[in-house]
Structure formats: structure tokens, C-alpha cells
Amino acid sequence: xxxxxxxxxxKAGISVSTASRALRSSPRVSAATQKHVKxxxxxIGYRPNQAARALRSGESRLIGLVLNNLLNVSFHTIAExxxxxxxxxxxxxILSTTSGDAGVExxxxxxxxxxxxxxxxxxxxxxxxxxxxxxxxxxxxxVNVIRSSPDSLAPTVLAGDRDGASMATxxxxxxxxxxxxxxxxxxxxxxxxxxxxxxxxxxxxxxxxVDEIMVRRGPFDPEFGAKAIEELLATENGxxxxxxxxxxxxxxxxxxxxxxxxxLPQNLSVICYEDMPLLQTWQPAITVIDTGATEIAELTVDLxxxxxxxxKKSSEGKRKQARxxxxxxxxxxxxxxxxxxxxxxxxxxxxxxxxxxxxxxPRAVR
Amino acid sequence: xxxxxxxxxxKAGISVSTASRALRSSPRVSAATQKHVKxxxxxIGYRPNQAARALRSGESRLIGLVLNNLLNVSFHTIAExxxxxxxxxxxxxILSTTSGDAGVExxxxxxxxxxxxxxxxxxxxxxxxxxxxxxxxxxxxxVNVIRSSPDSLAPTVLAGDRDGASMATxxxxxxxxxxxxxxxxxxxxxxxxxxxxxxxxxxxxxxxxVDEIMVRRGPFDPEFGAKAIEELLATENGxxxxxxxxxxxxxxxxxxxxxxxxxLPQNLSVICYEDMPLLQTWQPAITVIDTGATEIAELTVDLxxxxxxxxKKSSEGKRKQARxxxxxxxxxxxxxxxxxxxxxxxxxxxxxxxxxxxxxxPRAVR
DNA sequence: CTGTTAGCGCATTCAC
DNA sequence: GTGAATGCGCTAACAG
Numbered sequence: 001x002x003x004x005x006x007x008x009x010x011k012a013g014i015s016v017s018t019a020s021r022a023l024r025s026s027p028r029v030s031a032a033t034q035k036h037v038k039x040x041x042x043x044i045g046y047r048p049n050q051a052a053r054a055l056r057s058g059e060s061r062l063i064g065l066v067l068n069n070l071l072n073v074s075f076h077t078i079a080e081x082x083x084x085x086x087x088x089x090x091x092x093x094i095l096s097t098t099s100g101d102a103g104v105e106x107x108x109x110x111x112x113x114x115x116x117x118x119x120x121x122x123x124x125x126x127x128x129x130x131x132x133x134x135x136x137x138x139x140x141x142x143v144n145v146i147r148s149s150p151d152s153l154a155p156t157v158l159a160g161d162r163d164g165a166s167m168a169t170x171x172x173x174x175x176x177x178x179x180x181x182x183x184x185x186x187x188x189x190x191x192x193x194x195x196x197x198x199x200x201x202x203x204x205x206x207x208x209x210v211d212e213i214m215v216r217r218g219p220f221d222p223e224f225g226a227k228a229i230e231e232l233l234a235t236e237n238g239x240x241x242x243x244x245x246x247x248x249x250x251x252x253x254x255x256x257x258x259x260x261x262x263x264l265p266q267n268l269s270v271i272c273y274e275d276m277p278l279l280q281t282w283q284p285a286i287t288v289i290d291t292g293a294t295e296i297a298e299l300t301v302d303l304x305x306x307x308x309x310x311x312k313k314s315s316e317g318k319r320k321q322a323r324x325x326x327x328x329x330x331x332x333x334x335x336x337x338x339x340x341x342x343x344x345x346x347x348x349x350x351x352x353x354x355x356x357x358x359x360x361x362p363r364a365v366r
Numbered sequence: 367x368x369x370x371x372x373x374x375x376x377k378a379g380i381s382v383s384t385a386s387r388a389l390r391s392s393p394r395v396s397a398a399t400q401k402h403v404k405x406x407x408x409x410i411g412y413r414p415n416q417a418a419r420a421l422r423s424g425e426s427r428l429i430g431l432v433l434n435n436l437l438n439v440s441f442h443t444i445a446e447x448x449x450x451x452x453x454x455x456x457x458x459x460i461l462s463t464t465s466g467d468a469g470v471e472x473x474x475x476x477x478x479x480x481x482x483x484x485x486x487x488x489x490x491x492x493x494x495x496x497x498x499x500x501x502x503x504x505x506x507x508x509v510n511v512i513r514s515s516p517d518s519l520a521p522t523v524l525a526g527d528r529d530g531a532s533m534a535t536x537x538x539x540x541x542x543x544x545x546x547x548x549x550x551x552x553x554x555x556x557x558x559x560x561x562x563x564x565x566x567x568x569x570x571x572x573x574x575x576v577d578e579i580m581v582r583r584g585p586f587d588p589e590f591g592a593k594a595i596e597e598l599l600a601t602e603n604g605x606x607x608x609x610x611x612x613x614x615x616x617x618x619x620x621x622x623x624x625x626x627x628x629x630l631p632q633n634l635s636v637i638c639y640e641d642m643p644l645l646q647t648w649q650p651a652i653t654v655i656d657t658g659a660t661e662i663a664e665l666t667v668d669l670x671x672x673x674x675x676x677x678k679k680s681s682e683g684k685r686k687q688a689r690x691x692x693x694x695x696x697x698x699x700x701x702x703x704x705x706x707x708x709x710x711x712x713x714x715x716x717x718x719x720x721x722x723x724x725x726x727x728p729r730a731v732r
Numbered sequence: 733c734t735g736t737t738a739g740c741g742c743a744t745t746c747a748c
Numbered sequence: 749g750t751g752a753a754t755g756c757g758c759t760a761a762c763a764g
Contacts (some may be wrong), residue, residue: 002504004741015751022742030749050481051426053739054417055756062460062481070446076436080463086460092477094428095461096453097446111458117414138368222647251647258649278644281588281617283624332421370757386759397733418757421740475737 003046012040020022054116057203064094064112066105067123072247073276074293075123078145079096081297082121085151091118102127102306109135119304124149141307144302148191148324156324157300161191164289164329165198166205168243168271171287171331173206176339177241178270182212183246183253184230192217195245197208218246225249229256241269241339247276254282265338275332284335292327299325369412370676376407388635404489411580418492429670430478432471433489438613439642440659442487444511447663448487468493475501478653485670490515507673509666513556514690520624523666527557530695531564532571534609534637537653537697539572542705543607543635547580549594549619550611561639562612571627579603584612587697591615606706607635613642620648624653631704641698650701658693665691 009019011348014033021029022037040046054060070076083093094117096108096192102125109131112120119141122132126270129151136142141156149156182199185192196217199211215239216228225246232239233256244250250272257264264270264284271287279286303325374598380399387395387547388403406412420426436442449459458666460483462474465610468491475497478486485507488498495517508520515522538546543623548565551558566576573690580603582594591612598605599622610616616638623630630636637653638645645652 005743016742017744017752026744028749033749039613046549047476049421049741051417051420052756053743055415055421055740055758056742058756060417069434069441076442079461080436081460084465087477092460092462092481093450094458095445096458097451108453110413111453114413115458146737201407212583245749251643255647255649278647281621281644283621289735338754341415372757372760380758383736383759384734387734390759392733418740419759421742422757422759424740663748714759 003041003044005010005043005046008037008041008046010132011012011044012037016363021048029073030283058116060118062117063091063119063121064095064109064115064117065097065121066096066098066108066112068100068103071172072273074146074247074291076302077293081294082301084188084296085301089301091129099126101124106131107165113140118308119143121145121304122149123147125141126150138171139311141304142313143303143307145296145300153322154323155303157296157303158324158326159291159296159327160328161193161291162201164197164291165195165243165245166202166319167198167329167331168197168245168289169202171273172241172243172269172337173202173208175241175269175337175343178208179214179240180208181237181242182216182240182243182245183218183225183232183249184215185220185249186217189220191360194248199245200245206324211237213223218249220248222247222250222252225252225347226256229253233260233262239268241337244270244272245337245360247272247274254278254286269337269340271337280334282336285338287334289329290332291329296327297324300338310331320360369407369410370415371412374403374409374412377410378403382591415629424482424556425529427457427483428460428481428483429457429485429487430475430481430483431464431487432462432474432478434465434466435463440512440613440640440657443659444489444663444666444705445589447660448667451667452663455667457619458706464491466491472497479506481502481641481720484674485509487511487666487670488515489513492516494642504525507670507675507677509669511662511666519688521669521688522668523662524690524692525557525657525662527560527657528564528567529692530639530657531561531609531698532568532612533695534611534655535565535568536572537634538573538607538609538637538697539565539568540664541607541635543637543705544574545577545580545604545606546574547598547603548582549591549598549608549615550581550583551586551615553585555586558612565609565611577603580605584615586612586614588614588616588618590684591618592622593618595619597627599626605634608637610636610638613638614641616645616671620644620652635703635706637703640672648702652702653700656698662693665693 005016005019009016012019018029019037022034023041043229050061065079065082068074070079079095086093094112098105098108105125106128109128113135121143123145126147126149129149132142132149134151136154144152144154144156146159149160169180184196187193194204203210214232218224218228228249244253262268273289273290275290279288315353322334370559371382371385372723373556375382378385384395385403389398430662431445431448433441441542445461460478464474471491475494479501482712486501487509489511490513492513492515495515498508498515508523510518511518512525514524535546542554542601547712550562551557569576577600582597584590584594610619622720628634638654641654641656645654
């Protein structure tokens with residue numbers, strides 16, 4: 001039989017209420033008693049029953065995370081970082097994947113509330129604002145991540161897609177490129193839209209007009225990437241650099257370039273959006289815009305925890321204005337971009353290097 | 367105020383116990399009442415309080431998963447598949463990562479039991495058998511995955527590392543190779559040991575002796591892979607094929623081969639252990655031994671759920687003998703292996719292809 | 733087939 | 749500073 005508070009109280013020769021207070025370090029119990037009770041608890045291996053605690057106090061010490069899948073690097077990075085940080089603060093993570101299905105998403109959100117989670121973090125479809133708002137109004141903190149949710153009253157943490165895309169574009173321009181191809185995501189997605197706008201502004205700020213002949217926008221998959229780059233290569237467009245803003249398409253683009261014998265950066269400068277191991281070990285290592293998944297996750301946890309503690313203080317948790325945070329992108333220069341004027345046929349291959357990029361470098365496994 | 371069972375009972379004009387039974391489809395309540403109560407519950411948006419249910423019945427509908435990290439493809443694949451399958455059966459997943467620290471692992475296991483999880487799935491360090499066994503003996507099902515836990519009384523699901531490695535080796539032999547290099551993991555790990563044994567037996571069964579000059583075993587990281595392959599290439603060893611059995615090292619091996627201008631499979635046949643997107647899009651696509659992470663996850667969930675239902679039936683959950691299951695590896699032939707006798711300089715590059723490998727193909731993200 | 737009663741383990745009034 | 753009593757929401761005896 002597992003030890004309960006009653007057991008502890010009995011062994012310590014005090015009442016359950018005092019035992020309860022002592023274990024939770026209440027200031028209304030003498031230091032001596034506190035020490036004694038804690039000692040007894042450890043001795044008999046007492047562990048608080050979280051279900052009972054949740055039922056009584058309304059705090060489950062559980063936080064829900066809802067996202068599409070764990071395959072995408074950004075997603076599983078966020079999941080891992082969120083879990084680790086929550087753990088430090090004594091919270092456990094309930095993980096739920098939706099496969100992008102808004103109906104499934106809604107179901108999972110409800111299940112999470114059934115379990116009385118103390119907070120919900122959503123990388124959402126954007127189609128469940130009502131559910132999310134009702135959760136929020138029922139007193140459970142919510143944070144939207146990466147994708148904004150229209151009409152959501154909860155704070156949102158977004159990546160700096162537009163600025164990041166602009167940064168990528170201007171980087172290529174600064175190297176001397178003026179004919180810069182673009183392979184991106186669909187206009188119907190936040191990132192597809194934002195990054196394209198960044199591409200445009202990056203060009204325009206340097207007096208360059210967008211030439212649609214070098215632009216391909218499509219779904220998030222390798223096949224699209226392969227098709228898009230094949231088309232761009234088959235066209236007389238004078239392209240000297242490529243901005244691959246569609247993460248999944250990169251899996252299609254790079255192999256095609258390799259197969260076509262196009263050397264980077266000699267024949268084409270390439271910059272990709274969202275870092276991953278593949279890009280670090282590709283030959284040459286690919287210059288990227290890092291979205292800062294780790295930082296996004298950290299900020300997200302801070303926002304959830306802040307809301308949780310606010311709720312505790314003010315019994316009615318002052319509902320603040322929904323605020324949007326941006327985590328800026330950063331450029332990681334590697335070896336896939338060069339000035340178009342400096343094309344040398346004799347250049348030796350870049351050295352094999354392994355930078356230390358903590359959130360993405362593969363780690364030991366077994 | 368959230369609706370409770372009492373609310374439902376009141377609206378339906380019956381007692382709470384009948385309401386409770388009706389909602390749980392107990393056979394001891396009339397179909398009419400059942401229908402009525404369920405209707406009322408939906409109407410007023412009743413949601414069962416899982417904390418209360420857990421406290422009373424001992425079933426939390428929560429399952430814990432403990433693993434190293436989510437970066438490794440096998441790990442996040444397992445996490446995702448486990449979560450999705452559990453969800454179908456009405457269970458939520460509490461995810462915990464340990465970074466390989468046995469102390470952290472123990473802490474997390476305790477936290478999981480605090481939350482009253484109905485089961486624990488562990489890709490463990492192997493150093494917490496006592497904790498795991500005490501959890502098991504307290505009536506909570508446990509399943510060990512991928513890594514066996516010495517002295518564990520719980521069932522274990524393992525990958526078929528030895529047979530898989532043997533399969534890889536014999537495949538290369540069948541193509542005509544006799545000088546097959548090996549880059550693997552440390553002897554101190556299950557997979558490092560098993561795969562090496564498979565390599566040996568694959569050779570021996572074909573009358574080939576292991577030549578240590580072509581063997582490198584080291585830590586799970588890209589740097590080791592790069593170093594190992596450099597050494598193998600710098601040695602006069604007659605190597606015509608390479609078996610890369612250290613998953614993380616692959617990130618170091620492939621770039622070095624590319625940088626050294628070694629064409630696959632013309633100059634060297636290469637087969638890797640554990641599939642991932644990188645290997646599918648590399649030029650040429652790399653032949654791999656797939657560990658079957660998805661199948662491992664599926665079997666694991668089945669085993670956990672079976673234990674859970676057994677516990678329910680027999681009040682004392684007949685403790686069966688701990689059994690070990692193996693999920694066999696499978697070979698996915700792509701384009702990085704060829705017969706050493708058929709070396710052609712004029713061979714055209716293999717076509718760009720995207721196979722459908724569901725558990726690993728990158729999916730749409732936003 | 734349905735209602736009444738009790739209590740899971742804990743935190744929290746309220747007394748003292 | 750401590751103890752006694754109450755009930756969170758629900759399920760499970762026990763009656764009928």
C-alpha cells in the first residue's frame with residue numbers, strides 16, 4: 001500500500017493538515033515540525049497523489065502541447081525544449097499530435113482540459129479559436145506558437161519570418177547577386193506568405209524588382225522542391241542564387257542540384273530557411289536562416305508560467321491584452337553562398353567542419 | 367462554472383450514480399436512460415473530470431513515455447506513433463526526456479507515478495531496474511523499448527540489431543564484396559555490440575574473416591564518423607564497401623565521401639543502419655537497414671494496453687514472465703550499393719526518386 | 733434497472 | 749502554530 005498524507009501524519013505524530021502544510025513549506029508551521037515531517041515523508045517514501053491534489057486545488061501540474069507532428073525539426077525541437085523547461089518547474093508535458101487535422105486538434109484540446117491541464121501550448125491550425133478562447137476564459141492559460149490563431153485572445157509567439165526572409169535575400173544581394181530565385185511555401189500559410197513578403201522587400205530595398213519567372217511557390221514536400229528547381233534550371237533566367245524558403249522542399253532541391261552537377265557556390269549560391277542536420281553536413285555546408293526554435297520554446301514556456309502564476313496571485317487573473325511576440329531569425333553563414341563575380345573553377349572543396357549548433361546537432365542516442 | 371455529473375443528473379432528472387453509469391455505457395442501465403443522459407450531457411457541454419475519476423477509480427488514462435531526446439529519428443518516430451495509437455484508445459501521453467541521465471530518468475519515473483499513470487514506456491538507460499520493478503510491482507504496467515533493462519521484470523521490445531547487421535553485411539557479400547569496412551557504435555552500448563556481432567557473423571557465414579584494419583567503433587556523433595572514414599580511406603585495405611552501423615556517424619561519413627570525390631556506388635558501396643530523410647535524398651539515395659521504429663512503437667502500445675486490460679480483469683493482474691520481443695529489421699535497397707566487378711565510369715547518375723517511406727518522409731508542416 | 737451512501741487523498745476553511 | 753471538519757467530482761459498494 002502506498003503511503004498517503006495520513007500515513008505521514010501518523011508516523012510524525014501530528015495531524016494531516018499540519019503534515020500537508022509542512023510538506024508544502026507553508027510559513028504557518030514551525031521550522032522544526034517542517035523538518036521533521038519532511039524527514040518522515042522521505043523515510044517512508046511518501047509521494048503526493050497528484051490526482052487528489054488536482055481535484056482539490058485545481059492545479060494539475062500538467063501542461064498540454066498540441067502540434068502537427070514530431071518529424072519536422074522545429075516541432076520536435078520545440079517539444080523537447082518545452083518539456084525540459086517545464087520539468088524544471090515541476091510540470092509534466094502532455095503531448096498531442098494532430099496531423100494538421102483541425103477536428104483532431106479540437107478533440108485533443110478538449111481531452112487536455114478534461115485532464116485539468118494548467119496551460120495549453122498550441123502550434124495550431126488556426127481553426128479552433130473559439131475552443132481556445134473558451135479554454136482561456138475558463139481560466140486556463142493558452143499560448144499560440146508559430147502560427148497565429150485569428151481572434152485568439154491568448155498571447156502568441158511567432159518566428160520572424162518576414163525579416164528573416166528579407167535578411168536572406170539581402171545577404172545574397174550584398175554578395176553581388178541580383179538574379180535571385182525563390183522556392184517557397186503556399187500563400188495560404190503564414191510562413192509562405194510572410195517569407196515571400198520578406199523576399200520581395202529584400203529585393204526592393206535594393207532597387208531590384210521581383211521577376212516571377214524565378215519564383216515558385218507550392219506545398220511543403222520534397223517533390224515540389226524537385227519540380228520547382230528543375231523548372232528554374234530549365235529556364236533562361238540568369239539566376240545566380242537561390243533562396244529556398246520552403247523547408248520540406250529543400251529535401252527535393254538539394255539532390256536535384258547535386259544530380260545536375262551544379263556546384264555550390266561556384267555555379268549557384270543557395271541559402272535555406274530553417275536549419276537542420278542535413279544542411280550542416282551537406283557538401284558544401286549550407287548557409288541558412290535559423291528560426292530560433294529553441295528560443296521560441298523558451299519564451300513560450302515563460303509566457304505560460306507567467307500566466308499560471310498570475311492566476312494564482314489575483315484570484316481573478318487579470319486578463320491582459322493578447323500580445324504577440326516575435327523571435328528574430330538569424331543568419332548562419334556557411335559555405336553555400338559566394339559572390340557571383342568570384343567564380344573560380346579551381347577552388348578547392350571547403351573543409352569538413354562541424355559547427356556547434358546546440359539545438360540541432362545530432363546527439364548520442366543509445 | 368463547468369458542468370459536473372451532478373448538473374447532468376439534475377437536468378436529466380435522475381441520480382448521479384445512474385448518470386455516471388449511463389455515460390460510461392454500463393449494461394446495467396436501460397438503453398432509453400442511457401440515450402437521454404448522453405444527450406443531456408452533450409447539450410450542457412458536460413466533460414468528465416479526469417482528476418476526480420483517477421482519484422476514485424485509480425485509472426488516470428495517462429501513459430508515460432521516457433526517452434533520451436526527440437532529435438533522433440527513431441525516438442521521435444516512436445514518440446509520435448505511440449502518442450497517436452494511445453490517443454485512439456483514449457489515453458494521453460506524458461512525455462519526458464532524460465538526456466541520457468539516469469538520475470533524471472529516475473526522477474521522471476517517480477513524477478509519472480505521482481500522476482498515477484496507467485503505464486510506463488521506457489527507452490531507458492538500463493540503470494533504473496529497481497525503480498522500474500517497484501513501479502511494476504505497484505501495479506503499473508511497464509514496457510522497456512529498444513534498450514533492455516537488466517533484471518527488469520517487464521516485457522521488452524527490441525530491434526533486431528544483430529540480424530539486421532548480418533543482413534546488411536550479407537547483402538554486400540551477395541553483391542560480390544569481400545573487403546567490407548565497418549563504422550559502428552561503442553561496445554558499451556547494446557546496439558554497438560549487437561550490430562558488430564551481426565557484421566562478424568555476416569562475414570563468417572560467407573567464409574570471410576574480420577579484418578580489424580577496416581573496423582572503427584566509437585561514439586554516436588558525426589565527428590567520430592568523419593574521423594573514422596578518413597582513416598579507413600587513408601589505409602591500404604582494399605575496401606570496396608562500407609557498412610555504416612553508427613547512425614549519428616553517418617552525418618560525418620557521407621560528407622567526407624562527397625568531399626573526397628568518392629562516387630557511390632562506383633567507387634564504394636555504402637549501406638547505413640537506421641533510415642532517415644537525409645539518406646533518401648542523398649545522391650545517390652542510400653541503401654539502408656530500416657529498424658522498424660513504427661512497428662516497434664505499435665507493438666509497444668499493444669503490450670502496454672494488454673497489461674492494462676489484464677489488470678482490470680483479474681483484480682490481481684497475473685504477473686506473467688517477462689518476455690522479450692524482437693522487431694525484425696528490413697533492408698531497403700536504393701542506389702548506393704553495387705557489385706564491385708561492375709564498376710563503370712560512364713554510368714549516368716541515378717534518377718531523382720522519392721520513395722514513399724511513411725514513417726520518415728517529411729510531411730507538410732504549417 | 734436505479735438510488736443512497738461512502739470515500740479515494742488532499743488542501744483548505746474554521747476554530748483553538 | 750496546530751487540529752478537526754469539509755468537500756473537490758467521481759465511482760463503487762450496497763440496497764432495493
